[in-house]
Amino acid sequence: MSIFIGMALPALSAHMRPYLGVAVFLLLTLAFLRVDQNAIRHRLRHPGLLIGALVWMMLGAPLLTWFAIEAMGLDALGPDVILALFIATAAPPVMAAPAFIYLLGLDATLSLALSVAALIVTPLTAPLIGELMLGPTLPLSVGGLALKLALLLAGALLVSAVFRKLAGPERLARSSHHISGLNVLLLLVFAVAAMDGVAASFATRPLFTLALTGLTFCLALIQITLTLIIFAPATREDAYAIAHTCGTRNMGLMVAAFGGTLPELTWLWFAVGQFPIYMLPILLKPFVRVSAA
Numbered sequence: 001m002s003i004f005i006g007m008a009l010p011a012l013s014a015h016m017r018p019y020l021g022v023a024v025f026l027l028l029t030l031a032f033l034r035v036d037q038n039a040i041r042h043r044l045r046h047p048g049l050l051i052g053a054l055v056w057m058m059l060g061a062p063l064l065t066w067f068a069i070e071a072m073g074l075d076a077l078g079p080d081v082i083l084a085l086f087i088a089t090a091a092p093p094v095m096a097a098p099a100f101i102y103l104l105g106l107d108a109t110l111s112l113a114l115s116v117a118a119l120i121v122t123p124l125t126a127p128l129i130g131e132l133m134l135g136p137t138l139p140l141s142v143g144g145l146a147l148k149l150a151l152l153l154a155g156a157l158l159v160s161a162v163f164r165k166l167a168g169p170e171r172l173a174r175s176s177h178h179i180s181g182l183n184v185l186l187l188l189v190f191a192v193a194a195m196d197g198v199a200a201s202f203a204t205r206p207l208f209t210l211a212l213t214g215l216t217f218c219l220a221l222i223q224i225t226l227t228l229i230i231f232a233p234a235t236r237e238d239a240y241a242i243a244h245t246c247g248t249r250n251m252g253l254m255v256a257a258f259g260g261t262l263p264e265l266t267w268l269w270f271a272v273g274q275f276p277i278y279m280l281p282i283l284l285k286p287f288v289r290v291s292a293a
Contacts, residue, residue: 003191003274007199016193021256023190028119028156028253030183031095033163033172035116036109043113049234050110053242054117056230058125061223061246062089066132079137083262084269087254088219090129092118094252097245100281104240104288111241119250123149126254139258148257190252191274197264198271209272216273220247220280240288248277 007013043050065085069075075082093115098108126149127142140148164172172179201209224247231239251270255262262270 003195003278005188005192007195007202009192010196010199013192013194013196013198016189017196018193018260019189020193020252020260023186023193024252024256025152025156027183027186027190028095028152029159029163030179030186032157032160034176034179036112039109040113040116043109049231049238049242050113050117053110053114053231053246054121056227057114057242057246058090058092058118058121059129061226062086062125062129063132064226065089066129069133079134080263080265081269082133083137083139084266085219086130086133087251087266087270088216088249088273089223090126090133091249091251091254092122093245094248094250094277095119097248100248101241101244103281104244104285106237106240106288108241110238111245114242114245119153122253123147123153139261145257148259149253152253152256194252194271194274196271197268201268209268212269213272213275216269217276217280220249220273220276223247224280224284244281244284247280249273 069082069085074085093111095115097115098112101108101111123146127146130138130145131142138145167175198209224243227243227246228239231242234242251273255267255270
């Protein structure tokens with residue numbers, strides 16, 4: 001709903017765009033604050049699947065994208081397109097990924113552990129992938145990108161740790177509804193800011209914008225499908241949890257690391273790329289039910 005509000009109020013989206021980085025930071029802080037540490041400890045007792053999923057998600061999928069770019073000559077499409085593919089495959093999953101897994105009726109503990117682990121390694125993996133895909137056209141230096149990502153993640157983790165320490169577990173538990181409400185408000189700010197320019201693009205270039213939106217759905221579905229195939233030997237629940245988590249990338253984190261300044265085409269890809277993140281859980285739910293039967 002938030003993304004449609006942003007499209008319906010383009011002036012508000014343009015006004016909120018400079019605050020997208022702040023919204024991303026605060027959303028990360030709340031996500032770390034709400035992490036179920038017991039669920040993560042449970043998954044860490046048998047880390048093999050988690051490590052395999054982490055390597056595939058943060059290195060395998062983006063490296064495969066890079067190989068496809070090289071093999072198909074997609075670099076001829078220009079650095080703006082390659083930058084869009086970079087942020088769509090090298091970013092960690094959105095921290096709402098476990099909630100989407102719950103929506104699908106599956107166990108989300110693996111998704112939660114994977115999301116946190118992916119965030120931690122992003123400052124190491126994303127700059128490497130960015131250098132391979134973009135080289136000198138990367139908007140930041142490799143070191144600069146690593147530093148920005150590390151500061152964002154470490155800052156959010158530190159702030160959440162301070163709040164957790166000051167509040168204590170009981171008070172945090174009592175405040176869960178208030179935290180959820182704040183999270184919804186921040187998601188609204190993020191979604192409205194992300195939609196800057198989308199309504200105008202649909203009005204002036206409807207077919208192009210629809211095609212680009214379709215491509216973001218295709219890329220998400222390709223990541224989900226490949227992941228399902230690779231992790232088919234795991235249990236059905238674990239395979240779907242890994243696959244859907246892999247298909248919902250936190251492109252906003254990468255945009256925040258770049259200071260919110262992206263080429264027009266890359267920004268539009270990031271903006272319409274929010275549609276599959278929020279719509280795929282609903283679209284895939286019947287498929288998951290049929291597969292479970």
